[in-house]
Amino acid sequence: MSNPCHMLLVELDHFLAENARKLFAGYDVIVWTAPDANSALEFVSHVHFDCVLIDATVWQGSQGLELARRIGWQYPKIQVALTTGLDADDLEAPPGVPVFQKPYRFDAIVASFCGGLEDADRRETDDLN
Structure with missing residues (x-):
């Protein structure tokens, strides 16, 4: 990856968040x-x-769905994803x-987010040629 991916991880569990931060660093994700x-x-x-x-x-016991909607609405260029320890099929995630x-799996998240960014950069470069 030519440029590092910049990610915000919203996670209530401090131990999990810090370990995830360290593991994502191995994938060139800040x-x-x-x-x-x-x-x-x-x-x-x-x-x-x-x-x-x-x-x-997250969000004081309620679901982070509203946070995902809000960030997606206010900052449409930021890619948003949810994580859950519950049944993912039961979440009513916003479209997309x-x-x-x-x-x-950290590699799956990196491929979804940062791999997509790299592809977008490549497409923009191809469009200029």
Whole structure:
């Protein structure tokens, strides 16, 4: 990957968030972590992110679905995905928002987000030629 992917991980479990941050670093992904929706909204308003990965159960006990909708609406260029330890089929994710079942595969998330970014960069370059 030529440029690192910049990800915001919204995860209530600090231990899981820190371990995920370290593991994503091995894929050339720079990860910031936020423990709740308010922190996440503050981050995305001030920092450029390519993608946001949201635990569906964050935001003081309610689902992160509303956070996913809000970021998708306010920042349409940011890719958004949800994670859940519950049955992913039971979530009513917003259209176009993928859901990754915990324990998720880091390579699958990187391929969905950062691989897509690399393809988009390549398409933009091809369009210029």
